[in-house]
Amino acid sequence: MRIALLxxxxxxxxxxALAAGSPLDTVNxxxxxxxxxxxxxxxxxxxxxALDQVAQQMLRGARLADAIEATHFHxxxxxxxxxxxxxDSSALARLIEQRFCAEVLNPDFQRAxxxxxxxxxxxxxxxxxxxxxxxxxxxxxxRALKLVNQARAAARKCGDASFAPAKPLSLDxxxxxxxxxxxxxxxxxxxxTHQGSDGSNVAKRVTRLGYAWLxxxxxxxxxxxxxxxxxxxxxxxxxxxANIMNPQFTRMGIAYAVNPATEDGIFWTQxxxxxx
Numbered sequence: 001m002r003i004a005l006l007x008x009x010x011x012x013x014x015x016x017a018l019a020a021g022s023p024l025d026t027v028n029x030x031x032x033x034x035x036x037x038x039x040x041x042x043x044x045x046x047x048x049x050a051l052d053q054v055a056q057q058m059l060r061g062a063r064l065a066d067a068i069e070a071t072h073f074h075x076x077x078x079x080x081x082x083x084x085x086x087x088d089s090s091a092l093a094r095l096i097e098q099r100f101c102a103e104v105l106n107p108d109f110q111r112a113x114x115x116x117x118x119x120x121x122x123x124x125x126x127x128x129x130x131x132x133x134x135x136x137x138x139x140x141x142x143r144a145l146k147l148v149n150q151a152r153a154a155a156r157k158c159g160d161a162s163f164a165p166a167k168p169l170s171l172d173x174x175x176x177x178x179x180x181x182x183x184x185x186x187x188x189x190x191x192x193t194h195q196g197s198d199g200s201n202v203a204k205r206v207t208r209l210g211y212a213w214l215x216x217x218x219x220x221x222x223x224x225x226x227x228x229x230x231x232x233x234x235x236x237x238x239x240x241x242a243n244i245m246n247p248q249f250t251r252m253g254i255a256y257a258v259n260p261a262t263e264d265g266i267f268w269t270q271x272x273x274x275x276x
Contacts, residue, residue, distance in 0.1 A: 021089045022114065023092060023114040023116070023121050023123050024045065024047055024112050024113070024114055024123070025089070026089045026092045026093050026096065027045060027096060027104055027112060027114075027123055027125075028044040028045055028112075029093060030093055030096050030097055030101075030104050031044065031045065031104050031105060032044065034105065035096070035097040035101040035104070035105065036097065036101040036102075038101065038105055040105070041105055041107050043107075045109060045110065045111055045112035045125065046110060046111045046112070047111070047112065047113065048073075048111040048112065048113050048126070049113065050071050050072075050073045050113065051071075051073065051111060051112060051113025051114075051124040051126055052113035052114060052115055052124075053067075053071045053073075053113070054067040054068055054071050054073060054113060054124045054126075055067075055080075055113050055114050055115035055122040055123065055124045056115040056122075057070060057071070058080060058082070058115070058122045058124070059115050059117050059120060059122055064078060064079075064080045064124075068126070073126065073128070074128065074129040074131075074260055074265055075126040075127065075128065075129060076127045076128065076129040076130075076224075076225070077106075077108055077109065077126065077127040078124065078125065078126040078127075079103045079106075079109070079124075079125045079126075080122060080123070080124050080125075081096070081100050081103065081122070081123040081124075081125070082120070082121070082122050082123075083095055083096075083120075083121045083123075084119050084120050084121075085119045086121065092121070103125060104125070106125070108127055109125040109126065109127055110126070110127045110128065111125075111126050111127070111128065112124060112125050112126070113126075129225060129260075129265050129266075130225055131225050131258045131260065131265060131266055132225055132256065132258070132266075137255065137256070140227050140254075140256070141171060141176065141254055141255075142171075143227050143228075144227050144230075144231060144252075144254045144270070145169065145170075145171050145252060145254075147227065147228065147231040148169060148231060148244055148252060148270075149168040149169060151231070151235055151244055151245070152165065152166040152167070152168060152169070152244065152245060153165055153166075153168070156235075156241070156245060158238045158239075158241035158242045158244075158245055159238025159239075159241070159242075160238070161238070161242055163242070163245035163246075163247075164247070166245055166246070166247040167247065167250070169249060169250060169251060169252040169272070170250070170251055170252070171251070171252060171253065172251035172252065172253050172273070172275075173253070174206075174209050174210075174211045174253070175206065175211070175251055175252060175253025175271040175272075175273055176253035176254060176255050176271075177209060177253070177255075178202070178205050178206045178209055178211070178253060178269075178271050179253045179254050179255035179269035179270060179271045180255035180257065180269070181205060182196060182202070182205060182218075182220070182269045182271075183255050183256050183257035183267045183268060183269040184257040185197050186220070186222070186257065186267035186269070187257035187258060187259040187262065187266075187267045188259065190259060190261070190262035190263065190264070192220055192221070192222035192264065192267060193220070194218060194220060202216055202217065202218035202271060203216050206271065206273060211273065211275070212275060212276040213273045213274060213275055213276060214248075214273075214274045214275065214276055215248050215249065215273065215274045216271070216272065216273045216274075217243045217246065217249065217271070217272040217273070218243070218269065218270065218271050218272070219234050219240045219243050219244070219268075219269070219270040219272075220267070220268060220269050220270075221233060221234065221267075221268040222264035222265075222266065222267045222268065223264040223265065223266065224266070225265070225266050230268050234270070243270075243272055246272065248274055249272040249273065249274055250273075250274045250275070251272070251273050251274065251275060252270065252271070252272055252273075253270070253271045254268070254269070254270045254271070255268075255269055256268045256269075
């Protein structure tokens with residue numbers, strides 16, 4: 001599960017040099033006042049020099065994803081705006097209001113950068129990928145358990161399958177260890193998969209930890225550092241949702257591993273079981 005938004009557009013306006021005042025100032029003015037009959041956002045985009053570098057690379061023809069990767073800015077969400085020939089900051093503001101209102105008013109964006117060359121201006125909007133650290137793990141496990149049990153407490157459809165409310169799960173340390181082992185394996189390889197690098201599946205991984213089970217299952221995800229978003233994604237996916245709602249499961253383990261050098265950055269594993 002990867003969380004990303006890519007918006008690339010090219011807009012032409014009346015010829016002329018860009019007037020004094022940074023493009024970021026113009027973007028923030030539109031962001032605060034609102035556009036297209038939509039209310040403004042209460043906080044400005046913070047200037048990030050790394051995004052200036054991304055914009056410089058896009059001026060030279062790079063794709064947004066490649067420019068972000070080359071700059072080592074790990075973005076959770078990103079968008080780019082390209083404008084050619086805006087006569088002044090007022091013209092730039094009008095173009096942004098007309099064509100890029102949704103991007104500029106997106107409250108999920110936190111930072112911005114820009115670059116100019118001649119008549120060309122690139123503006124980059126992004127949200128950094130803030131990865132959780134090991135110390136966050138206990139609180140994240142408890143939050144995941146709460147979210148999963150909230151989901152199990154209500155009847156729901158997972159694709160074409162209907163599920164009645166199910167009893168709450170409890171956390172299991174051994175299952176969380178199995179989850180951590182697999183998340184670490186995925187993070188090392190930079191690949192989201194149910195198969196371990198040794199060819200193992202979840203049943204084998206749980207068994208070799210000495211865990212005696214009657215039934216076992218697994219969900220995996222990658223790309224989001226927020227457990228709320230991860231659980232929402234699982235619930236929206238029929239097969240993952242079915243695991244969450246399965247009344248046969250009584251225990252759960254969950255863990256994540258991070259590797260900023262990979263495209264996804266973070267890898268999640270959720271292991272379910274009913275012990276013997």
